[in-house]
Amino acid sequence: MAAADRVADLRLEVAERPKTALFGLFVLGLCVDLLLKVLGVEVAVGSVKLFGGTLAASRLITLVWNGVVVGLGIGLAGIGLSMTYSILSFANFAHGDYITTGAFAGWAVAWLLAGLESGLLDGNALYLGTLGFGPEGPSAADLSVNAVGTPLSVFAGLVVAVVATIALSLVLDRAVFRPMRDQGGIAVLIASIGVALALRYLIVFFFGPTNRGLTAGGSKLILAGVSGSLALATERSTIVLAANGNVPSDTFYVELPGLNFGSYTAEILSVTSAEATLVVTSLALMLALHLALQRTKLGKAMRAMADNEDLARVTGIPTERVVRATWIIGGGLAGAAGYLIALERGTLAYNLGWVLLLLIFAAVILGGIGSIYGAMIGGLLIGLTQSVSLVWIPSSFSTAAAFAIMILVLVIRPDGLFGGVTTA
Amino acid sequence: MSESGGPPATGGTVVDRLGAKLREGDAGLIALVMAGIYVLFTIFAILGPSQGVGGVVAALQAVTFWTALYAMLVLALNLHWGYAGLFNIGVAGFMAVGVYTFAAITAPTGGSPPGLGLPLWVGVVGGMLMAAVAGAVVALPALRLRADYLAIVTVAFSEIVRLTLLSTTFQQFTLFANVSFLPNVPLGTGAGRGINIPINPTIPVKSLYYTNPSNPASGSRTALGDAVISAFGAVGIRETVVVSLTYTLVLIAFVAGFYWLLRRIGNSPFGRVLKAIREDELVANSLGKDTRLFKVKVFMVGCALMGLGGILWETQKGYTDPTATTFLPIQTFYIFIALMIGGAGSNTGSVLGGGLFASLLFLGPQYVSRIFSKYFVSGDAPSTIVGALGPLGAADPGPLFAYTLQNISALRFVLVGVVLILLMQFRPTGLLGHRKEVAASIDLLDRNERADPDAPRPATDGGRVGDRDPAPTERGDRDE
Numbered sequence: 003m004a005a006a007d008r009v010a011d012l013r014l015e016v017a018e019r020p021k022t023a024l025f026g027l028f029v030l031g032l033c034v035d036l037l038l039k040v041l042g043v044e045v046a047v048g049s050v051k052l053f054g055g056t057l058a059a060s061r062l063i064t065l066v067w068n069g070v071v072v073g074l075g076i077g078l079a080g081i082g083l084s085m086t087y088s089i090l091s092f093a094n095f096a097h098g099d100y101i102t103t104g105a106f107a108g109w110a111v112a113w114l115l116a117g118l119e120s121g122l123l124d125g126n127a128l129y130l131g132t133l134g135f136g137p138e139g140p141s142a143a144d145l146s147v148n149a150v151g152t153p154l155s156v157f158a159g160l161v162v163a164v165v166a167t168i169a170l171s172l173v174l175d176r177a178v179f180r181p182m183r184d185q186g187g188i189a190v191l192i193a194s195i196g197v198a199l200a201l202r203y204l205i206v207f208f209f210g211p212t213n214r215g216l217t218a219g220g221s222k223l224i225l226a227g228v229s230g231s232l233a234l235a236t237e238r239s240t241i242v243l244a245a246n247g248n249v250p251s252d253t254f255y256v257e258l259p260g261l262n263f264g265s266y267t268a269e270i271l272s273v274t275s276a277e278a279t280l281v282v283t284s285l286a287l288m289l290a291l292h293l294a295l296q297r298t299k300l301g302k303a304m305r306a307m308a309d310n311e312d313l314a315r316v317t318g319i320p321t322e323r324v325v326r327a328t329w330i331i332g333g334g335l336a337g338a339a340g341y342l343i344a345l346e347r348g349t350l351a352y353n354l355g356w357v358l359l360l361l362i363f364a365a366v367i368l369g370g371i372g373s374i375y376g377a378m379i380g381g382l383l384i385g386l387t388q389s390v391s392l393v394w395i396p397s398s399f400s401t402a403a404a405f406a407i408m409i410l411v412l413v414i415r416p417d418g419l420f421g422g423v424t425t426a
Numbered sequence: 427m428s429e430s431g432g433p434p435a436t437g438g439t440v441v442d443r444l445g446a447k448l449r450e451g452d453a454g455l456i457a458l459v460m461a462g463i464y465v466l467f468t469i470f471a472i473l474g475p476s477q478g479v480g481g482v483v484a485a486l487q488a489v490t491f492w493t494a495l496y497a498m499l500v501l502a503l504n505l506h507w508g509y510a511g512l513f514n515i516g517v518a519g520f521m522a523v524g525v526y527t528f529a530a531i532t533a534p535t536g537g538s539p540p541g542l543g544l545p546l547w548v549g550v551v552g553g554m555l556m557a558a559v560a561g562a563v564v565a566l567p568a569l570r571l572r573a574d575y576l577a578i579v580t581v582a583f584s585e586i587v588r589l590t591l592l593s594t595t596f597q598q599f600t601l602f603a604n605v606s607f608l609p610n611v612p613l614g615t616g617a618g619r620g621i622n623i624p625i626n627p628t629i630p631v632k633s634l635y636y637t638n639p640s641n642p643a644s645g646s647r648t649a650l651g652d653a654v655i656s657a658f659g660a661v662g663i664r665e666t667v668v669v670s671l672t673y674t675l676v677l678i679a680f681v682a683g684f685y686w687l688l689r690r691i692g693n694s695p696f697g698r699v700l701k702a703i704r705e706d707e708l709v710a711n712s713l714g715k716d717t718r719l720f721k722v723k724v725f726m727v728g729c730a731l732m733g734l735g736g737i738l739w740e741t742q743k744g745y746t747d748p749t750a751t752t753f754l755p756i757q758t759f760y761i762f763i764a765l766m767i768g769g770a771g772s773n774t775g776s777v778l779g780g781g782l783f784a785s786l787l788f789l790g791p792q793y794v795s796r797i798f799s800k801y802f803v804s805g806d807a808p809s810t811i812v813g814a815l816g817p818l819g820a821a822d823p824g825p826l827f828a829y830t831l832q833n834i835s836a837l838r839f840v841l842v843g844v845v846l847i848l849l850m851q852f853r854p855t856g857l858l859g860h861r862k863e864v865a866a867s868i869d870l871l872d873r874n875e876r877a878d879p880d881a882p883r884p885a886t887d888g889g890r891v892g893d894r895d896p897a898p899t900e901r902g903d904r905d906e
Contacts (some may be wrong), residue, residue, distance in 0.1 A: 112626060128816060206836040402590060412567075
């Protein structure tokens with residue numbers, strides 16, 4: 003009975019929303035194709051390949067991991083955009099440049115501290131503070147900042163990135179957005195484009211238009227199959243040696259108990275310390291935000307304000323204070339995201355945030371604009387789309403694929419996956 | 427000095443005259459503003475490094491050229507945003523579609539990448555059609571979305587176009603390779619290297635002056651060319667400037683054509699529906715208008731105009747590649763800012779906005795910086811901010827000043843951004859956006875006023891006179 007009901011429901015759903023059903027079918031097809039590819043099965047009718055092919059499992063795992071890393075960064079950055087959209091009802095086109103500002107502020111401090119630590123600071127303060135560009139300044143290799151080697155300066159940089167971006171977003175709110183509270187969303191949107199331009203090119207003025215190297219060194223953890231069992235190592239050479247039977251005693255090498263894959267020997271996944279830092283930090287920040295919004299009255303006040311601002315004010319909710327909290331949370335997370343993404347990439351340029359902004363919009367819209375969980379999940383989905391789509395299309399189209407997914411979602415389900423659920 | 431986005435940087439008395447002109451006619455207003463801009467740039471050119479009549483004419487040509495280009499695209503965008511309230515910020519993408527279609531149609535068949543080798547006008551028509559089709563592809567699904575979603579979709583579309591053009595996948599490909607009954611057609615985008623456009627809109631202009639317009643150096647001048655170029659050369663105007671000047675005249679003709687077309691559209695029944703959609707789509711829909719169809723149509727027309735504007739803009743260099751600033755999202759924002767300066771919804775405002783943006787914001791800072799460099803800076807500017815800030819400790823602001831002038835192009839963007847913010851805060855309707863557009867093709871109110879200015883106005887007499895009376899149409903209030 004229940005099963006029959008469910009089938010009937012499904013049929014109704016398909017009849018009512020053919021586009022959604024079609025899109026679902028498309029995604030399902032891709033999943034089947036992926037599965038067949040990993041299994042190495044090929045389904046063909048005549049000479050036309052339909053499904054399947056070959057794809058190494060390790061490649062898929064690497065793609066998924068890359069997608070998760072990029073996606074968490076995008077999701078973290080998207081929370082602020084989603085919150086300002088639901089509380090202040092405008093799409094903030096300057097959000098990308100908040101991210102860039104956070105990255106530059108944080109890394110300037112990280113470099114100064116790393117310089118202090120390594121004794122390079124002497125007379126180089128200005129160069130370090132502008133991230134050492136130019137032939138006279140120290141290079142990334144001279145400093146060798148990374149999450150493992152110089153954890154303190156990397157952490158201090160993160161804190162500064164958060165604080166600086168919060169300060170920036172509060173100042174900009176006071177100067178630009180607050181006087182425009184009673185104007186329509188489009189007018190504020192256009193003003194935010196102005197903010198974006200001014201911010202981005204002030205950064206160019208001070209830091210130059212070049213793409214600079216940020217980090218050097220750092221370590222990685224490699225998961226590999228060695229003669230059938232899974233093993234962890236920090237060096238690729240260790241795995242080669244171990245596969246030949248002689249495990250070096252002076253380097254890190256652990257064989258995981260349990261699973262056995264016969265004689266499988268290959269590198270499966272390599273995780274750098276920067277990636278691990280990004281993943282752990284963003285998950286921690288997301289969890290903290292979740293708890294903060296669920297346990298305090300702030301979350302409730304935000305939901306009320308997103309729903310109806312006038313009613314919220316009548317009820318006694320200090321709306322301006324909620325707006326300030328929105329900017330603090332959103333700006334802080336944007337700054338952290340910018341800093342972490344720059345750490346993961348190891349390079350930084352003035353257009354970091356602007357290039358990311360469209361992907362972030364894609365993520366936020368995909369998740370349902372206004373919902374912070376939507377932004378997190380949407381970020382992951384966009385990251386995974388961009389990464390896993392490489393199985394089917396050339397890399398120059400991976401960003402285009404993410405945008406296409408966003409347009410599709412907008413057309414099929416403009417409210418997004420978590421539509422209707424606003425903030426927390 | 428020229429840092430304000432408001433009325434042109436002229437004196438206070440001129441503002442009064444401007445007000446008087448405002449009542450007299452729009453052509454006068456545009457002429458007046460352009461005259462102000464010309465005076466300003468004549469001063470810039472005289473003070474700047476390249477002196478003489480040639481320098482002045484070259485400066486004025488540059489201003490007119492950029493004004494015309496921006497005016498064209500701003501007019502096209504005005505059709506979307508000003509008339510129908512469609513928030514399109516993917517202008518660069520539609521321009522790219524137009525330009526690349528034009529290039530693919532006109533490029534020689536043996537070229538690298540190859541094209542179809544068809545004549546110029548086929549390319550122009552094809553480019554416009556393709557831009558219109560691209561507009562339809564975006565518009566059909568996206569137009570039922572809210573304005574801010576449409577904005578994001580269009581900007582994503584323009585990025586998809588740019589990324590596709592950058593990709594090596596379509597560097598060179600064969601159309602209809604798998605379709606047996608159609609001929610194989612080799613085409614290509616040339617990816618990052620771009621595509622050569624030997625046949626472009628400057629060729630007809632050059633053919634006036636040269637016997638071999640595609641390569642003037644190899645042929646000789648025509649009789650007309652000889653006469654004109656030597657006449658201008660006598661007062662110190664270089665040959666290239668003469669040719670650009672002629673092309674600029676062609677562009678002005680196109681601006682006039684765009685303006686005329688938009689006026690016709692605006693005054694037609696079609697345009698009235700568009701304005702109704704802009705003010706309140708639900709009402710227009712309730713009155714039995716298929717608003718979706720109207721929106722798709724106007725979106726396509728606007729995109730075709732953007733394609734044409736792109737062709738006239740980008741192809742005159744003789745080649746194009748995806749890194750051209752014409753195709754970057756920033757270009758869309760430039761055009762948008764020009765529209766906001768002039769005032770969305772007003773065609774005259776669009777042309778004025780194009781002129782003011784091109785002169786004061788786009789070219790002005792460069793000229794000012796050159797003047798300052800000439801008189802106040804000695805020696806080379808430091809290459810980094812460190813070199814500029816360092817001497818400040820010794821109370822020497824010189825290097826910082828030189829560095830600032832050196833990097834005026836970055837500060838220009840900052841200026842553009844600040845102007846946009848101030849504009850949205852203090853005058854969201856722009857210069858002329860507050861104007862009430864006359865909905866009928868004949869301004870009935872105007873006729874009554876002219877017939878007898880002292881006579882009392884007719885009271886409500888049905889809908890004939892009241893065409894523009896009911897409900898104020900303040901542009902700033904219609905969002906959301």
